[in-house]
Amino acid sequence: xxxxxxxxxxxxxxxxxxxxxxxxxxxxxxxxxxxxxxxxxxxxxxxxxxxxxxxxxxxxxxxxxxxxxxxxxxxxxxxxxxxxxxxxxxxxxxxxxxxxxxxxxxxxxxxxxxxxxxxxxxxxxxxxxxxxxxxxxxxxxxxxxxxxxxxxxxxxxxxxxxxxxxxxxxxxxxxxxxxxxxxxxxxxxxxxxxxxxxxxxxxxxxxxxxxxxxxxxxxxxxxxxxxxxxxxxxxxxxxxxxxxxxxxxxxxxxxxxxxxxxxxxxxxxxxxxxxxxxxxxxxxxxxxxxxxxxxxxxxxxxxxxxxxxxxxxxxxxxxxxxxxxxxxxxxxxxxxxxxxxxxxxxxxxxxxxxxxxxxxxxxxxxxxxxxxxxxxxxxxxxxxxxxxxxxxxxxxxxxxxxxxxxxxxxxxxxxxxxxxxxxxxxxxxxxxxxxxxxxxxxxxxxxxxxxxxxxxxxxxxxxxxxxxxxxxxxx
Amino acid sequence: xxxxxxxxxxxxxxxxxxxxxxxxxxxxxxxxxxxxxxxxxxxxxxxxxxxxxxxxxxxxxxxxxxxxxxxxxxxxxxxxxxxxxxxxxxxxxxxxxxxxxxxxxxxxxxxxxxxxxxxxxxxxxxxxxxxxxxxxxxxxxxxxxxxxxxxxxxxxxxxxxxxxxxxxxxxxxxxxxxxxxxxxxxxxxxxxxxxxxxxxxxxxxxxxxxxxxxxxxxxxxxxxxxxxxxxxxxxxxxxxxxxxxxxxxxxxxxxxxxxxxxxxxxxxxxxxxxxxxxxxxxxxxxxxxxxxxxxxxxxxxxxxxxxxxxxxxxxxxxxxxxxxxxxxxxxxxxxxxxxxxxxxxxxxxxxxxxxxxxxxxxxxxxxxxxxxxxxxxxxxxxxxxxxxxxxxxxxxxxxxxxxxxxxxxxxxxxxxxxxxxxxxxxxxxxxxxxxxxxxxxxxxxxxxxxxxxxxxxxxxxxxxxxxxxxxxxxx
Numbered sequence: 001x002x003x004x005x006x007x008x009x010x011x012x013x014x015x016x017x018x019x020x021x022x023x024x025x026x027x028x029x030x031x032x033x034x035x036x037x038x039x040x041x042x043x044x045x046x047x048x049x050x051x052x053x054x055x056x057x058x059x060x061x062x063x064x065x066x067x068x069x070x071x072x073x074x075x076x077x078x079x080x081x082x083x084x085x086x087x088x089x090x091x092x093x094x095x096x097x098x099x100x101x102x103x104x105x106x107x108x109x110x111x112x113x114x115x116x117x118x119x120x121x122x123x124x125x126x127x128x129x130x131x132x133x134x135x136x137x138x139x140x141x142x143x144x145x146x147x148x149x150x151x152x153x154x155x156x157x158x159x160x161x162x163x164x165x166x167x168x169x170x171x172x173x174x175x176x177x178x179x180x181x182x183x184x185x186x187x188x189x190x191x192x193x194x195x196x197x198x199x200x201x202x203x204x205x206x207x208x209x210x211x212x213x214x215x216x217x218x219x220x221x222x223x224x225x226x227x228x229x230x231x232x233x234x235x236x237x238x239x240x241x242x243x244x245x246x247x248x249x250x251x252x253x254x255x256x257x258x259x260x261x262x263x264x265x266x267x268x269x270x271x272x273x274x275x276x277x278x279x280x281x282x283x284x285x286x287x288x289x290x291x292x293x294x295x296x297x298x299x300x301x302x303x304x305x306x307x308x309x310x311x312x313x314x315x316x317x318x319x320x321x322x323x324x325x326x327x328x329x330x331x332x333x334x335x336x337x338x339x340x341x342x343x344x345x346x347x348x349x350x351x352x353x354x355x356x357x358x359x360x361x362x363x364x365x366x367x368x369x370x371x372x373x374x375x376x377x378x379x380x381x382x383x384x385x386x387x388x389x390x391x392x393x394x395x396x397x398x399x400x401x402x403x404x405x406x407x408x409x410x411x412x413x414x415x416x417x418x419x420x421x422x423x424x425x426x427x428x429x430x431x432x433x434x435x436x437x438x439x440x441x442x443x444x445x446x447x448x449x450x451x452x453x454x455x456x457x458x459x460x461x462x463x464x465x466x467x468x469x470x471x472x473x474x475x
Numbered sequence: 476x477x478x479x480x481x482x483x484x485x486x487x488x489x490x491x492x493x494x495x496x497x498x499x500x501x502x503x504x505x506x507x508x509x510x511x512x513x514x515x516x517x518x519x520x521x522x523x524x525x526x527x528x529x530x531x532x533x534x535x536x537x538x539x540x541x542x543x544x545x546x547x548x549x550x551x552x553x554x555x556x557x558x559x560x561x562x563x564x565x566x567x568x569x570x571x572x573x574x575x576x577x578x579x580x581x582x583x584x585x586x587x588x589x590x591x592x593x594x595x596x597x598x599x600x601x602x603x604x605x606x607x608x609x610x611x612x613x614x615x616x617x618x619x620x621x622x623x624x625x626x627x628x629x630x631x632x633x634x635x636x637x638x639x640x641x642x643x644x645x646x647x648x649x650x651x652x653x654x655x656x657x658x659x660x661x662x663x664x665x666x667x668x669x670x671x672x673x674x675x676x677x678x679x680x681x682x683x684x685x686x687x688x689x690x691x692x693x694x695x696x697x698x699x700x701x702x703x704x705x706x707x708x709x710x711x712x713x714x715x716x717x718x719x720x721x722x723x724x725x726x727x728x729x730x731x732x733x734x735x736x737x738x739x740x741x742x743x744x745x746x747x748x749x750x751x752x753x754x755x756x757x758x759x760x761x762x763x764x765x766x767x768x769x770x771x772x773x774x775x776x777x778x779x780x781x782x783x784x785x786x787x788x789x790x791x792x793x794x795x796x797x798x799x800x801x802x803x804x805x806x807x808x809x810x811x812x813x814x815x816x817x818x819x820x821x822x823x824x825x826x827x828x829x830x831x832x833x834x835x836x837x838x839x840x841x842x843x844x845x846x847x848x849x850x851x852x853x854x855x856x857x858x859x860x861x862x863x864x865x866x867x868x869x870x871x872x873x874x875x876x877x878x879x880x881x882x883x884x885x886x887x888x889x890x891x892x893x894x895x896x897x898x899x900x901x902x903x904x905x906x907x908x909x910x911x912x913x914x915x916x917x918x919x920x921x922x923x924x925x926x927x928x929x930x931x932x933x934x935x936x937x938x939x940x941x942x943x944x945x946x947x948x949x950x
Binding site for chain 2: 363
C-alpha cells in the first residue's frame with residue numbers, strides 16, 4: 001500500500017465530525033428512516049414458499065432459478081476438538097458478491113457513501129450499510145429487480161482508484177466457504193446522492209459502531225480491512241495533530257508499528273502452518289435428507305433438540321413508499337453469542353489474543369478468531385466447559401472494557417441475530433503462555449493478514465472494525 | 476522475517492563452493508548412488524496390485540489402509556476458458572506431509588542436509604531431495620516401515636529455529652487441493668550424517684538445478700520459498716562483496732527491492748480478487764466410475780483418446796543393499812511439457828510475467844503460474860491455439876535464455892515425467908499491455924506471495940527456485 005493511501009484513511013478515521021453532517025444528525029436520519037419503514041415477517045410453510053423448493057433426490061432447499069443460495073447438508077470429520085464427526089445444514093452461496101464502499105475526498109478528508117438499508121432479519125429495520133451490497137444474482141438481475149445504485153463505479157473501476165480489494169469470509173459455522181469481495185473505490189465525480197445515502201467519514205462510521213445494531217455486518221467487514229500502512233512513531237505524532245480529540249496513541253502504535261510485535265509475521269505463519277498440517281478437516285457435501293439429527297418439517301428445519309439454529313420459511317413485506325414482497329428462508333439462531341478480544345500491552349504495543357478456530361465452512365481449516373467466540377448457551381454452562389478466557393471477559397471491570405455493543409449479523413440471511421461484541425484490556429501478566437491455538441498479535445499484524453484474504457473470520461473483523469483511535473486511553 | 480535470517484540465506488545462495496565438498500563431488504556422489512541402485516518397475520494388473528482395491532460403490536482406487544492417496548473422480552464446472560465442464564480422475568491425498576530441510580551453519584554459512592533419494596518414477600533413479608520427505612502416513616508408520624531419518628528435528632522444533640514454514644500446493648490439474656508443509660529448521664547439533672546425505676549450500680543446490688533431472692521437485696519447492704527480506708540497494712553492494720563470482724545485481728535488486736515494482740502488492744491482490752470473483756470454479760467429487768470419457772481396465776485408467784495421462788498399476792523393486800518391493804499406481808503423462816517465465820526490466824528491476832491460472836485442484840480458483848505452462852501436444856499445435864507468449868519462448872535466441880533444464884515431477888507419483896523449465900529475458904517493449912490474466916511482478920513480490928501460502932503454483936515455484944544471483948548478467 002502506498003503511504004499516501006494509509007494517510008488518507010488515517011485522516012478519515014481521526015475525523016469524527018464529517019464535512020456533510022454531524023454524527024448525531026446521521027443517528028436521527030437513521031431513526032427517521034427506521035420509523036418510515038414497516039417490515040412484516042410472516043412465518044409460512046415451505047410448501048407455500050414462493051420460488052423455493054426441496055430438491056427431491058437430496059432434500060436440499062433451493063431457489064427455482066438455481067441461483068441465490070441453497071440450504072444443503074455437510075458431513076464433517078475432524079480430529080480437532082471434542083467432536084470427531086457430525087452432520088449439519090449449511091447455507092451454500094458459492095457466488096462472490098460485492099460489499100462496496102464508494103469514497104470521495106470532501107474538504108480534503110475521505111468520506112464514504114453509506115446507505116440506510118432495510119433488511120428483513122434486522123432487529124431494527126434499517127442499519128447503515130456500504131454503498132453497494134449485491135450478490136452476483138442481484139447485479140446480473142436474476143430477480144428481475146432494478147440495477148443496484150452506484151453499481152457501475154465498482155464494475156468499471158480503474159486500478160488506481162481501488163483503495164481496498166479483498167475476499168473475506170462469512171460465518172464458517174453456517175456458510176459453506178462463502179465469501180465476499182470487500183472493495184473501496186475512490187471517485188472524483190460528484191454522483192447524485194440518493195435519499196437513502198449519506199457521506200460519512202471513517203471516524204463517524206466507527207463512532208456509530210459503538211451504538212447497538214446501527215452499522216450492519218457488511219459495513220463492519222469493509223471497514224475492518226482498511227489498513228493505515230507501516231509507519232514509525234513519528235507518524236503517531238503527526239496523527240495526534242490531525243486528531244480532533246484526545247488520541248489513543250497506544251492503540252495507534254499497535255496499528256502502525258511493524259517492528260516491535262512479540263512474534264514476527266513468519267512466526268505467526270509457521271504457527272498456522274503447524275496447526276493446519278497437524279489437524280484435518282474433511283467436509284463432504286451431503287443431502288439435507290441425510291442428516292439424522294435434524295428434522296425437516298413444513299414449518300422449519302431444526303435440530304431435534306432445538307440446538308444451534310433453525311431455518312424458517314417466511315413471507316417478507318417491506319412497506320416504504322412502495323410495497324415489496326418476497327419469500328425466503330431465514331436462519332434463526334437458538335441463542336445469543338459473545339465475541340470478545342482481550343488485548344494487553346507488550347513491548348509498548350497493544351497486542352490482541354487471537355484464537356485459531358476451526359469451523360466446518362472455513363476456506364482453509366483454521367481462521368483467526370477473537371479470544372472468545374461462543375454462544376450464550378455455552379457460557380451459561382461455562383463453569384463446566386471452561387472455555388478459555390470467557391470468565392475474564394464476563395467479569396471484566398468497567399474500566400477495562402474499551403468497547404461493548406450488540407451487533408447484528410447479516411439481516412438478509414439471519415433473523416434477529418445479535419451478538420455482544422467486546423474489547424477488554426488485560427494486565428501484563430495475563431495469558432503469558434496461552435494455549436497452543438492462541439497467539440498475541442499486534443493490530444498491524446492483524447491488518448497484514450486481513451490484506452492477504454481469508455485469514456481473519458468475520459467475528460474478529462467485526463471487532464477490529466470498531467477500534468477507535470481518538471478516544472480516551474484505556475486502563 | 477528478521478533481516479538476519481535473510482542475510483543468512485543470502486550468504487548461502489552466494490556461496491557456490493560449500494564447506495564440505497565441491498559441487499562436482501556432489502554430482503559424482505549422486506552418479507555413484509545412481510549406479511549402485513537398481514529400480515525395477517513392472518507393469519501389473521489392478522486386480523493383482525497388492526494392498527490396493529477399487530471401492531465397489533464409486534469405482535475409486537484406494538489403499539486398503541484408507542491412507543496414502545486414492546484415485547477419484549471430479550466433475551468440474553467453470554466459466555473460465557473454453558471448456559465449461561468436464562470430468563476427470565484426480566489424485567486425492569488430503570494429508571499434509573513434510574518437505575523439510577535441516578540447516579546448519581558450517582564455517583559461518585548455512586548448509587542444508589540434502590538426501591540422495593530413490594523414487595520409483597524418476598527417469599534416473601536417484602535425485603537430490605530435502606532432508607525429510609514424508610507423508611503423515613509415512614511418519615505415523617501406517618506402512619510399518621522404519622521411522623524417517625531426522626524426523627524428530629521437524630516434529631519438535633522450537634519456533635526460534637524455524638527459518639521457513641509454508642503450506643504449498645502441488646499440480647492442480649492432477650491433485651485435489653494437495654499441499655505440503657515446506658519447512659526449514661536450523662540446528663546447532665551435529666547429527667550423524669547418513670551415507671545418503673550431504674551438507675550443501677543454497678548456491679550449490681541451485682547450481683545443481685541447472686543440470687537436468689538432478690534436484691527433485693520437493694527440494695525445488697522448499698528452496699523456492701526462501702526469502703531474502705526487503706532491502707535497499709545498499710545491501711546489494713554488500714552482497715556483491717560476499718559473492719565468490721560475478722553477481723547479477725539486476726536479479727538481486729528484483730529479489731530485495733520492495734519499492735520500485737510496477738504494481739503495488741495491493742494492486743496485485745485487487746487483480747486476483749477481481750479474477751476470483753468474476754469467474755467461478757465448482758469441483759464436485761464423483762466416483763471414478765462416473766467419468767464417461769475415461770476407461771478403467773485391469774491394465775490402466777486412461778482417457779478414451781489417450782490424452783492427458785494414464786494411471787498404471789506397477790510392482791516396484793528397489794535393489795540397494797537390501798531389496799524393497801511394493802505395489803502402487805503411478806501416473807504416466809501423455810506428453811512432455813514446458814514451463815517458462817519471461818522476464819524483463821521495468822524501473823531497473825527484473826519483473827516476471829505471471830499468469831493467473833485456473834486448475835481444477837487449486838485451493839483457491841486461481842494460482843500464480845509461469846508465463847507459459849503447457850503440454851508439448853499443445854505447443855505442437857500452437858499455431859492454431861495461439862497460446863500467449865509460447866512462440867516467443869520457443870524461438871528465444873540463446874543469449875536471452877538465462878535458465879534451461881529438464882526437471883522431473885514427483886517420482887513417488889509420476890512415471891518418468893519431465894518438463895522443460897526455462898527463464899527467458901525480453902526487451903522493454905515486450906507485453907506492455909499483457910492479457911487480463913497476466914501481470915508483471917518483481918521477484919520480491921513473488922517471494923511475498925509465496926510466504927502467505929498457496930498463491931504460486933508448483934510450476935512457478937520450480938522456476939523461481941532455480942534463480943541464481945552469482946552468474947553472468949543476462950542480456
